[in-house]
Amino acid sequence: MSWHVDVASADRYVARRLDPNGSASVEAHLVSCAACRERVGAAVDSDVLEAVWRGVTDAVDQPALGWLEHTLSRLGCSDANARMVSATTRARWSYLLAVGVSIALAISASQSSYERLFAMFLIAAPLGPLAATAGAFGRWSDPAAELLSTVPTSSLRILLVRTAAAVVPALALTAISLPWIADRGWLAVAWLLPSLALALGAVALSSWTSIERAALGLGVVWVGAPMVLRLRVPELLETFSGPVQIASLGAVAVAVAVTVLRRTEFEWSEG
Amino acid sequence: MDPIVSTRGLAKDYGRSPALRSIDLELGPGITGFLGPNGAGKTTLLRILATALEPSAGSVRILGHDPTDPRARIEIRRRLGYVPQELGLYATFSAFDFVDYVAILKEHVDRRARHDEVRRVLDEVDLGDVRSKAIRKLSGGMRRRVALAQALLGDPPLLVLDEPTVGLDPEQRVRFRQLVSRHAERRCVVLSTHVTEDVEALCDRVVVLHDGAVVFDATPAELAALAAGRVWVADLADDGAHVSWRTGEGRYRMVGEPPPDADLIAPTVQDGYLLLGGGIAEGSAA
Numbered sequence A: 001m002s003w004h005v006d007v008a009s010a011d012r013y014v015a016r017r018l019d020p021n022g023s024a025s026v027e028a029h030l031v032s033c034a035a036c037r038e039r040v041g042a043a044v045d046s047d048v049l050e051a052v053w054r055g056v057t058d059a060v061d062q063p064a065l066g067w068l069e070h071t072l073s074r075l076g077c078s079d080a081n082a083r084m085v086s087a088t089t090r091a092r093w094s095y096l097l098a099v100g101v102s103i104a105l106a107i108s109a110s111q112s113s114y115e116r117l118f119a120m121f122l123i124a125a126p127l128g129p130l131a132a133t134a135g136a137f138g139r140w141s142d143p144a145a146e147l148l149s150t151v152p153t154s155s156l157r158i159l160l161v162r163t164a165a166a167v168v169p170a171l172a173l174t175a176i177s178l179p180w181i182a183d184r185g186w187l188a189v190a191w192l193l194p195s196l197a198l199a200l201g202a203v204a205l206s207s208w209t210s211i212e213r214a215a216l217g218l219g220v221v222w223v224g225a226p227m228v229l230r231l232r233v234p235e236l237l238e239t240f241s242g243p244v245q246i247a248s249l250g251a252v253a254v255a256v257a258v259t260v261l262r263r264t265e266f267e268w269s270e271g
Numbered sequence B: 001m002d003p004i005v006s007t008r009g010l011a012k013d014y015g016r017s018p019a020l021r022s023i024d025l026e027l028g029p030g031i032t033g034f035l036g037p038n039g040a041g042k043t044t045l046l047r048i049l050a051t052a053l054e055p056s057a058g059s060v061r062i063l064g065h066d067p068t069d070p071r072a073r074i075e076i077r078r079r080l081g082y083v084p085q086e087l088g089l090y091a092t093f094s095a096f097d098f099v100d101y102v103a104i105l106k107e108h109v110d111r112r113a114r115h116d117e118v119r120r121v122l123d124e125v126d127l128g129d130v131r132s133k134a135i136r137k138l139s140g141g142m143r144r145r146v147a148l149a150q151a152l153l154g155d156p157p158l159l160v161l162d163e164p165t166v167g168l169d170p171e172q173r174v175r176f177r178q179l180v181s182r183h184a185e186r187r188c189v190v191l192s193t194h195v196t197e198d199v200e201a202l203c204d205r206v207v208v209l210h211d212g213a214v215v216f217d218a219t220p221a222e223l224a225a226l227a228a229g230r231v232w233v234a235d236l237a238d239d240g241a242h243v244s245w246r247t248g249e250g251r252y253r254m255v256g257e258p259p260p261d262a263d264l265i266a267p268t269v270q271d272g273y274l275l276l277g278g279g280i281a282e283g284s285a286a
Helices: A007-014 A018-033 A034-043 A046-059 A069-072 A077-086 A090-108 A115-122 A127-137 A157-191 A191-206 A211-228 A234-239 A243-261 A265-266 B042-049 B070-079 B095-105 B111-124 B138-151 B170-183 B196-202 B220-223 B267-282
Strands: B005-014 B017-027 B030-035 B057-062 B078-083 B157-160 B186-192 B205-210 B215-220 B231-234 B241-246 B250-256
Touching: A007 A018, A007 A034, A018 A034, A018 B231, A046 B111, A069 A077, A069 B267, A077 A157, A077 B095, A090 B111, A115 A127, A115 A211, A115 A234, A127 A191, A157 A234, A157 A265, A191 A211, A234 A243, A243 A265, A265 B070, B005 B042, B017 B042, B017 B215, B030 B042, B030 B196, B042 B057, B042 B070, B042 B157, B042 B186, B070 B078, B095 B138, B111 B138, B138 B157, B138 B170, B157 B170, B170 B186, B170 B196, B196 B220, B196 B267, B205 B220, B205 B267, B215 B220, B215 B250, B220 B267, B241 B267, B250 B267
Parallel strands: B030 B186, B030 B205, B078 B157, B157 B186
Antiparallel strands: B005 B017, B005 B057, B205 B215, B231 B250, B241 B250
């Protein structure tokens, strides 16, 4: 070591008035010279040092964002919403899987010439999203559900963020599949609105009971109704083209209204 | 001074099964331990105090608020720390990420201040060095401490801890006691446990629940005193004892009604609790 940091350079470095090259040179020297390090270190303002260390630890502790959280953050999503979505990966994948299965069934059923098979598909298809809704928002999908039911953030907000996280990719998947299921005309997508109505209905009913029980009850009603009404295949297809859609739209509106009106009830954990 | 928690005639039913029956309690600063057999109602009571569960009847006031009022419930939740029986941690998150997530949901909005707070609570539970490690790689005791760390966010005046020492080794248990007792100086800590040693070492007050009702409510010393003159040791087990077991020294330690010439020893909280349980079983206590 042939030189030491002179007093003038040290003062300018501490005051952050030394040029970048000079600063780099001083820092390189400080790494290997204990005497200068002690002298310069003692002169550094403790508040500045504290701020620098906070910045370092903050950078080290910055959560390692997954691709989804990272993307959502870049799209302007808040920390809270992005983290809520990424924390429930299990729920999102179960939802997408169920919708994927429904769409695969839609493609095969719409290309089938058997009317009975197609009618059965229209009844069965909404059960996938309904089951996925129960799975996505039931207690099993979020291990921290009990803990999160006691935080000040609204449970309804968490529920809606998770709903959006599940439904938006499902809608995208459905849109992509449309060219393959269009052979049946718009009847091939006649299961979508009932799916939405059943899923939202289960969410609304979960303000009274568990979402699993709500989904089971709605599923039984949905499957049982055509049997109780003794609808034949042509009647069933006709019903799907009109009354079922109108009723589903009405059910969606009622479910949304109930969810909003009973929003505080979502804040109790289930017994 | 107003109590931090007070209940009047608090009851909770699951369908037709009563889980809690007319509980009257007032809790202030200090540590209150709830003891009782499985199914006694400890977890149900703690979940109500943590605002996770709605009471079926009676009144509850927590931190001056009624938790059945939605706005008041949020106020309580802002000043509450809760460790549930089932920890429910995200295995893929690091300890820092998980506590940070809970901090976000607890309305710690400013990122830098929030990260400082997360570091503070993790340091407090001695997890500062492993904060970047995935939770799945942490030991059971460390996971318990992660759960405790999130409960300490914001330095809440009420801590509700459901079976907090399950799975901790003796050393971790002592560290837990140190940590909780430090926090209890100005705050109300409510915990449920099966470990009578924890109650003896930690609690100012012990409440014994049985079949959804309070059957004892006093200090741990008073619970131990229930067994004064009713704990003895002998070379052979006495059929008249409520409970007896062979100790490591090869003698039998017994709790119950001693014979006249019994070698009496000092009772513990466990002895008092066992005697109370025996009395309940025979319908002679409470």
